[in-house]
Amino acid sequence: MTENHHHHVKLPEGSIEKQTTTLNVGPTHPATHGVFQNIMELDGERIVSTESTVGYIHRAFEKIAERRPLYQITPLTDRLNYCSSPINNMGWHLTCEKLLGVETPKRVDYLRIIIMELARISDHLICNSIVGVDTGAYTGFLYVMQYRELIYEIYEEVCGSRLTTNIGRIGGFERNFSNTAFTKLEKFLKEYPSVLKEFENLFTRNRIFMERTIGTGAISAERALNYGFTGPNLRATGVDYDVRVHSPYSSYEDFDFTIPVGSTGDNYDRFLVRNEEMWQSLGIIQQAYRKIQEFKGEEAEVFHANVPEYYLPEKKDVYTKMEALIWHFKIIMGEVDMPKGEVYKSVEGGNGELGFYLISDGGRAPFRLHFRRPCFIYYQAYPELVTGGMLSDAIVTMSSLNLIAGEMDA
Amino acid sequence: MSRPVRFNIHPIEAQLGNAISVAEAPDGYAGEGFFTARLSDVVGLARKNSLWPLPFATSCCGIEFMATMGSHYDLARFGSERVGFSPRQCDLLMVMGTIAKKMAPVLRQVYLQMAEPRWVMAVGACASSGGIFDTYSVLQGIDQVIPVDVYVPGCPPRPEAILDGFMKIQELVGQESIRRRNSEQYKALMNGYGIE
Amino acid sequence: MAVTNDLIQQKLTAKFGEGFFHFEESYGMLTIEAPKEQNLKVLQFLYEEEELAFRFLTDLCAVNYPDLPGRELAVVYHLHNLADNLRIRLKVFTGIENPDIFTASKLFSSANWMERETYDFFGVNFVGHPNLKRILNVDEMDYFPMRKEFPLEDQTRRDKDDEMFGRG
Numbered sequence: 025m026t027e028n029h030h031h032h033v034k035l036p037e038g039s040i041e042k043q044t045t046t047l048n049v050g051p052t053h054p055a056t057h058g059v060f061q062n063i064m065e066l067d068g069e070r071i072v073s074t075e076s077t078v079g080y081i082h083r084a085f086e087k088i089a090e091r092r093p094l095y096q097i098t099p100l101t102d103r104l105n106y107c108s109s110p111i112n113n114m115g116w117h118l119t120c121e122k123l124l125g126v127e128t129p130k131r132v133d134y135l136r137i138i139i140m141e142l143a144r145i146s147d148h149l150i151c152n153s154i155v156g157v158d159t160g161a162y163t164g165f166l167y168v169m170q171y172r173e174l175i176y177e178i179y180e181e182v183c184g185s186r187l188t189t190n191i192g193r194i195g196g197f198e199r200n201f202s203n204t205a206f207t208k209l210e211k212f213l214k215e216y217p218s219v220l221k222e223f224e225n226l227f228t229r230n231r232i233f234m235e236r237t238i239g240t241g242a243i244s245a246e247r248a249l250n251y252g253f254t255g256p257n258l259r260a261t262g263v264d265y266d267v268r269v270h271s272p273y274s275s276y277e278d279f280d281f282t283i284p285v286g287s288t289g290d291n292y293d294r295f296l297v298r299n300e301e302m303w304q305s306l307g308i309i310q311q312a313y314r315k316i317q318e319f320k321g322e323e324a325e326v327f328h329a330n331v332p333e334y335y336l337p338e339k340k341d342v343y344t345k346m347e348a349l350i351w352h353f354k355i356i357m358g359e360v361d362m363p364k365g366e367v368y369k370s371v372e373g374g375n376g377e378l379g380f381y382l383i384s385d386g387g388r389a390p391f392r393l394h395f396r397r398p399c400f401i402y403y404q405a406y407p408e409l410v411t412g413g414m415l416s417d418a419i420v421t422m423s424s425l426n427l428i429a430g431e432m433d434a
Numbered sequence: 435m436s437r438p439v440r441f442n443i444h445p446i447e448a449q450l451g452n453a454i455s456v457a458e459a460p461d462g463y464a465g466e467g468f469f470t471a472r473l474s475d476v477v478g479l480a481r482k483n484s485l486w487p488l489p490f491a492t493s494c495c496g497i498e499f500m501a502t503m504g505s506h507y508d509l510a511r512f513g514s515e516r517v518g519f520s521p522r523q524c525d526l527l528m529v530m531g532t533i534a535k536k537m538a539p540v541l542r543q544v545y546l547q548m549a550e551p552r553w554v555m556a557v558g559a560c561a562s563s564g565g566i567f568d569t570y571s572v573l574q575g576i577d578q579v580i581p582v583d584v585y586v587p588g589c590p591p592r593p594e595a596i597l598d599g600f601m602k603i604q605e606l607v608g609q610e611s612i613r614r615r616n617s618e619q620y621k622a623l624m625n626g627y628g629i630e
Numbered sequence: 631m632a633v634t635n636d637l638i639q640q641k642l643t644a645k646f647g648e649g650f651f652h653f654e655e656s657y658g659m660l661t662i663e664a665p666k667e668q669n670l671k672v673l674q675f676l677y678e679e680e681e682l683a684f685r686f687l688t689d690l691c692a693v694n695y696p697d698l699p700g701r702e703l704a705v706v707y708h709l710h711n712l713a714d715n716l717r718i719r720l721k722v723f724t725g726i727e728n729p730d731i732f733t734a735s736k737l738f739s740s741a742n743w744m745e746r747e748t749y750d751f752f753g754v755n756f757v758g759h760p761n762l763k764r765i766l767n768v769d770e771m772d773y774f775p776m777r778k779e780f781p782l783e784d785q786t787r788r789d790k791d792d793e794m795f796g797r798g
Contacts, residue, residue, distance in 0.1 A: 052544060058493070078766065079536055079767060079768075081493055081531070082536065082767060083532055083572055084569040084570060084572070087570075087775060090782075099566065100566075102494075150500075169501065170504065170505055173501065186498075249686060251739045251740050252738070365657060366657075367657045367659075368719065370688075381706070381708070391693075392694075396688060401740050404742055429493060433534075535768055536768045568782070569782055570781075570784045571766075571767060
């Protein structure tokens with residue numbers, strides 16, 4: 025169908041004589057990673073230098089946020105790290121609560137922790153299984169996708185949607201967790217540990233996987249701190265910085281969990297740190313579930329803080345009660361007074377410290393909202409991680425860093 | 435010595451009922467040792483049950499595609515066992531996720547590299563029309579740069595919706611006339627996009 | 631001695647003199663405003679000082695204040711002392727005519743892309759940056775989109791029906 029076009033491309037100076045090959049590991053990757061481009065100079069299989077281009081999915085979140093009232097920004101935050109969107113939503117609600125001075129009751133905190141840790145498990149499952157796919161082992165990915173479906177079902181019970189959840193309100197949740205949600209949670213807690221054990225057995229002491237990932241993509245702790253690494257990538261280098269422990273939010277201080285750290289910061293350590301974090305998250309969910317079951321009577325019905333000025337009322341109240349209808353109208357129309365001020369709040373996302381810098385000037389939309397996106401910050405270190413190594417190791421490094429394009433470009 | 439069989443020694447008869455749908459043979463005239471039918475029907479039947487998709491996954495819809503490809507929703511039972519990443523070898527371009535203006539030339543390049551017959555499915559609100567991102571940097575719908583056959587709305591669409599879109603593509607593929615790609619109307623469509 | 635906001639204020643005034651900074655506290659976080667020529671010196675001091683040790687750059691962004699003449703663009707640094715778990719915010723203001731700020735990318739490698747993003751969105755010129763070009767937007771863009779004067783939507787669209795959006 026297409027005619028033959030003779031493209032006369034002007035070759036850059038000295039390109040015929042140069043000894044290296046230019047390879048474009050372009051924006052369209054095999055489906056799973058996201059859109060970012062690396063132009064690599066290769067000497068055979070060895071990478072001499074690489075230059076990254078991002079911005080292929082820049083959607084201007086920060087500019088959109090200047091026009092939207094607080095509740096309309098939650099769907100934007102969903103689409104940052106879309107593998108674990110409840111964490112982004114909760115982080116945004118926590119930021120708003122810090123600005124507005126809202127305290128949430130304990131039961132709300134524990135429910136939030138369950139949802140956030142489920143999201144963390146879901147994120148790390150994708151990352152680890154994709155590292156497996158990139159080394160050629162497709163089976164692990166298929167096994168664990170089945171269990172992500174169970175997590176999606178739990179989200180659906182609470183908020184109605186699977187992936188981009190838009191879950192929660194300022195001060196709590198939109199509805200109490202139903203019995204079905206807890207039944208599904210129990211099913212997950214019963215079935216998941218054996219699957220995670222099986223997944224571990226496929227990879228952790230697998231000789232081929234170990235030889236592919238040990239020693240590749242390594243970074244030292246000093247360089248990682250200088251590059252602004254946070255999250256599992258930083259913990260794999262040996263620094264135990266976790267926002268949940270350093271600046272606890274949502275009652276994380278009531279829970280007992282350890283922070284796994286690695287030592288060399290290579291791909292294998294990152295895999296192991298994420299794997300161990302999934303076990304820790306499972307432990308946290310079990311503790312939270314037990315604590316929730318201890319609430320009895322009226323306390324067991326609490327699912328939001330008592331802040332009618334900021335909490336969008338439940339739909340059934342809006343349709344039946346006058347006061348709820350009036351508050352609903354006022355919040356949607358932006359007739360509620362917002363305090364002026366600037367606040368920075370961060371939560372531990374799947375990839376590290378996800379920060380929200382919110383400046384409010386009293387109007388209904390933020391004056392400025394900036395997202396501190398961990399993927400964007402640590403992708404700068406990619407050239408340093410892969411230069412001197414082989415091309416196939418660079419591919420595994422790219423996936424083991426867990427680069428989510430939505431978070432990188434925002 | 436061979437080990438005794440331990441598993442599946444009491445196989446259960448499968449209760450199928452209406453569980454399996456059989457592809458109907460196309461209308462034709464059969465006789466002893468021969469069967470005549472329209473070539474387009476036969477070719478359409480073969481093509482639609484073995485489409486090779488190219489998942490052009492950019493963002494959140496890509497994760498729902500991964501769920502569709504997984505064992506719960508299973509795209510493979512529609513014939514797309516082999517998803518390819520090389521446009522030269524694929525029939526169906528599934529664009530999943532937001533396409534920014536920076537990405538649009540890349541998308542067009544990938545489309546141009548596909549060989550006829552090719553179909554395009556826009557999965558998700560962002561690919562269909564720009565979605566919730568009415569901004570300076572997002573392409574408001576991929577049909578600004580390439581012709582689209584099926585649009586699947588949703589943000590992200592459930593895997594069942596993606597499968598429904600896929601079945602609509604299968605309908606289009608099964609009923610396509612052999613001469614469609616040479617017709618005046620198709621050429622005018624391509625020219626409208628600046629593609630020869 | 632535990633590092634507190636007061637200790638930071640004392641040490642900074644001791645080093646740079648009275649009246650050099652403007653201090654504020656917002657939701658528990660100390661906000662320091664410094665003159666723009668001295669931003670590197672302040673960052674260096676905060677990095678190297680033994681007790682303060684703000685060696686982690688959490689975030690770098692800019693804010694556009696169109697109503698403050700001569701101070702329209704503010705570059706905001708969020709620094710973190712990981713050992714003592716303290717965060718501070720450093721702001722430098724610049725006018726929109728010559729928005730030149732010295733780059734922090736020699737001190738913190740993470741500032742490299744964050745400054746490119748700030749340049750891309752606001753037009754802040756980071757003096758001494760190794761590779762100051764656009765990062766998230768298309769290279770041919772000729773304006774700085776996050777400034778308040780520019781609209782959100784793409785103005786070159788012809789297919790949107792303004793009547794339906796209340797703008798007709």
